[in-house]
Amino acid sequence: xxxxxHYGALRLxxxxxxxxxxxxxxxxxxxxxxxxxxxxxxxTDLVNxxxxxxxxxxxxxxxxxxxxxxxxxxxxxxxxxxxxxxAARQLEGRGIASIDINMGCPVNKVTKTGSGASLMxxxxxxxxxxxxxxxxxxxxxxxxxxxxxxxxxxxAPFFAQAFEQVGVAAIAIHGRTxxxxxxxxxxxQGIRQVVEAVSRxxxxxxxxxxxxxxxxxxxxxxxxxxxxxxRGALANPWIFRQLQQWEETGRFDPPGDFDARLELLRRxxxxxxxxxxxxxAVPFFRKMAHWYxxxxxxxxxxxxxxxxxxxxxxxxxxxQEISDRGPAVxxxxxxxxxxxxxxxxxxxxx
Ligand SMILES: Cc1cc2nc3c(=O)[nH]c(=O)nc-3n(C[C@H](O)[C@H](O)[C@H](O)COP(=O)(O)O)c2cc1C
Numbered sequence: 001x002x003x004x005x006h007y008g009a010l011r012l013x014x015x016x017x018x019x020x021x022x023x024x025x026x027x028x029x030x031x032x033x034x035x036x037x038x039x040x041x042x043x044t045d046l047v048n049x050x051x052x053x054x055x056x057x058x059x060x061x062x063x064x065x066x067x068x069x070x071x072x073x074x075x076x077x078x079x080x081x082x083x084x085x086x087a088a089r090q091l092e093g094r095g096i097a098s099i100d101i102n103m104g105c106p107v108n109k110v111t112k113t114g115s116g117a118s119l120m121x122x123x124x125x126x127x128x129x130x131x132x133x134x135x136x137x138x139x140x141x142x143x144x145x146x147x148x149x150x151x152x153x154x155x156a157p158f159f160a161q162a163f164e165q166v167g168v169a170a171i172a173i174h175g176r177t178x179x180x181x182x183x184x185x186x187x188x189q190g191i192r193q194v195v196e197a198v199s200r201x202x203x204x205x206x207x208x209x210x211x212x213x214x215x216x217x218x219x220x221x222x223x224x225x226x227x228x229x230x231r232g233a234l235a236n237p238w239i240f241r242q243l244q245q246w247e248e249t250g251r252f253d254p255p256g257d258f259d260a261r262l263e264l265l266r267r268x269x270x271x272x273x274x275x276x277x278x279x280x281a282v283p284f285f286r287k288m289a290h291w292y293x294x295x296x297x298x299x300x301x302x303x304x305x306x307x308x309x310x311x312x313x314x315x316x317x318x319x320q321e322i323s324d325r326g327p328a329v330x331x332x333x334x335x336x337x338x339x340x341x342x343x344x345x346x347x348x349x350x
Contacts, residue, residue, distance in 0.1 A: 002247050005040055005202055005226045007098055007140035008169040012071060014040035015226030016215070016243040018233055019172070019206055020075045020100070020144070022046055023287055027064045028271035032264055033233060034068060038240030040226065041071050043144075046102045046110075049078035049087035063091070064275060070097065073142065077102035079114035081129040085136035092137040098169070099137060101130060103145035103159075106178045117178040120148055120155050123162075131166040140169030144206075147190040150179035154190065157197035164198045172204040172228050191222040204228050210235065210340060212246045231340050234291040237264065258296050258332040262323055265292040269315065278312045285315075295338050297327035 005015040016038055018025060022045040030042045045062050052059045063074055074091050076099060078084045088099045103126070105116030112118075119126045134141045143163055148154040160171045173194045175186035186207035195203045202225035205218040210232040218227050232239055238255040245252040256264065268288065272281040286307055293303045302325060306318045330336045 002244050007041075007142060007202070010071065010097055010140050010169075012040040012226075014038055014240070014244050014247075016040050016240045017172075017204060017226055017228040018042040018240070019174075019228040019230035020045055020102075021230045021234070024234060024291075026062070026272075027066065027069060027275055028268045029237075029288065030069050030072070031066070031271050032268045033237050033240065036238050036241050038242070038244035040240075041073060041098070042069070043073040043075050043100050046075045046077045046105060046116075047087075049076045049084045050080070052076065052087045052090065053083065061275065063094075063096075065096075072096060073098040073100045075100040075102050075144065077105060077110060077115045079119070079125075079129070081132040084129055085132045088133045088137045088141065092139050096139065098140045098142060099133065100142045100144055100172070101133060103143055104174055104178075106146070106181055111178075117146055117149060120145060120159065120178070121153070123155075123158070126159070127162055127166060130163055130168060134167040141167070142170040142172065143168055144172040144174070146174050147177050147187060147194075150177050153177075154193075156190070157193045160194045160203065161197045164201050168201065170202045170204060170225075171198065172206055173224075175205070175207040188218065188221040191218075191224060195223045202226060206230070208232075211239075212242055212252055215243055216246075234288075235295050235338055235340050258327055258335060259323075261292055261296050262319070265289065266319065268292075273312070282309060282312065282315055293322070295335070296322075297329050297335050297338070298322050299325070299328040 002014045005012040017040050018033055020043040025045050033039055047059050047062050065072055074096050076084060076087050091099055102116055103119045110116035145156055147156045156173055173191050175188060175191045191205045204226045205222045205224035206228040209215050209218055209227055209229050215227045229239055236255045242252040269285055272285050276284055289306055302322050309315045309318050326332050327335060
């Protein structure tokens with residue numbers, strides 16, 4: 001049996017969660033992952049609380065959802081308690097199951113406004129902000145953070161304990177500091193200290209989980225209650241189903257092969273058209289197509305071709321050629337593992 005996870009009164013069907021990935025964890029991708037099974041909860045890209053309240057088109061798109069897209073958390077960021085609380089109220093009113101506060105974003109554009117990872121540098125204001133959001137809604141409020149600002153300021157255990165006191169329902173912790181960006185290894189001992197700092201609420205371990213074995217190691221070495229997966233899900237959207245199968249039977253199916261991935265790519269593109277219309281679908285989909293084609297081991301020239309198409313028709317023509325040619329290495333039914341790139345630059349970019 002899969003072990004369910006509870007965020008307060010909210011029961012999540014599994015303990016395998018999709019981490020927010022700005023630019024990727026939009027409705028079309030979430031629909032794809034959900035259709036494959038095993039997912040306990042998905043979270044949106046980070047959403048600017050102030051922009052949400054002003055009703056911006058971009059935030060409407062980021063928070064777009066549909067009946068099968070459940071349970072869903074929306075991740076908000078901001079530094080003003082009242083704005084964050086009001087954004088949470090609005091989302092609760094729209095039926096969102098859980099609100100996640102971003103305290104991990106290392107990007108300067110976000111931290112210089114006092115939000116994202118910089119919240120980990122100021123105790124009183126941060127606790128006040130989180131408490132205001134918790135008090136504003138009935139739905140569970142969670143926090144996603146890093147271990148701290150840098151190796152000299154490991155504040156996550158302190159905050160986890162304090163957040164539990166003010167009613168936060170769960171903590172997700174990426175086992176790196178802000179200063180690390182995406183470099184170095186994930187510090188599972190650091191995650192363990194966060195697990196040990198709380199008494200009741202679940203802590204979700206995050207960082208560099210790409211396989212069932214990685215997830216098993218994360219659970220074993222940290223004692224975390226669940227695992228959230230970001231880039232690993234871009235490379236292998238079947239990972240949640242694999243984890244669920246592993247938990248239930250000790251075995252799991254391999255991820256989809258070349259043709260199964262191509263079918264997912266096509267379907268996700270159709271979902272993007274539903275969301276944005278055919279004109280705006282092609283540029284929007286480029287980043288995601290890149291991940292699919294890398295995992296499908298498509299040649300660099302054909303990947304480049306898909307990156308330069310302009311229309312829906314050209315998109316499908318390029319896909320047809322990709323389908324005809326197959327992978328550049330391995331075979332259609334046996335694709336070698338891909339290397340998962342980390343975002344360039346330590347902290348200025350994701
Ligand atoms: C492209 C990209 C975008 C991200 N966007 C967000 C975000 O919007 N909010 C957030 O809390 N974390 C964000 N993250 C961090 C991930 O949620 C996650 O903590 C990190 O990638 C480590 O997990 P992974 O190794 O499973 O990818 C982002 C990471 C990447 C690579």
